[in-house]
Amino acid sequence: QSVLTQPPSASGTPGQRVTISCSGSSSNIGSNAVNWYQQLPGTAPKLLIYTNNQRPSGVPDRFSGSKSGTSASLAISGLQSEDEADYYCAAWDDSLNGHYVFGTGTKVTVL
């Protein structure tokens, strides 16, 4: 079902920088904004980044997003233990009369 592709896992030690990619197509990332969600274990997802690179109030500035063409990236700098979570990208897709699509998800592990 997911049309946005993410690596299944990523990891780093505390303080390191971790980057997660999100690959889509011209009908979704190529023509619409990308959002990122963080899901801590056993909890509901939380909006982390919206409109490619905007942080909601309260989200630390060590989280950053970018978009280029049909791909997007989420970077976590200064990795902390509490960042261990699942991360999902998402975007509106203009095909089939329009619908919202999520990425396959990436599990970030803090070593």
Next chain:
Amino acid sequence: QLQLQESGPGLVKPSETLSLTCTVSGGSISSSSYYWGWIRQPPGKGLEWIGSIYYSGSTYYNPSLKSRVAISVDTSKNQFSLKLSSVTAADTAVYYCTRRLKGISMDDYWGQGTLVTVSS
């Protein structure tokens, strides 16, 4: 502080209709700035958008579920609801209700989620 709370049966039999309600508190569902929606997550799997509704009643649905889904809104109760018909085991999931900012399509508030199991 806006809060969303899902409610409904946790167990549904195959071929029957799944029905959930989301109660919104701390804000009005009739705001012109937001859509209200449903997203689900099968156990151990990723997120799937089900659909969204505006307070006026206009809806958007996931094409893969469109033939079985109906989302409605009750502004007098500040609630919106999901109905998913002809369910199978593949519909077993945690169902989340969300608030979506109109024009940006971002889900900025989420309910805690409710697990619905499809089993006889």
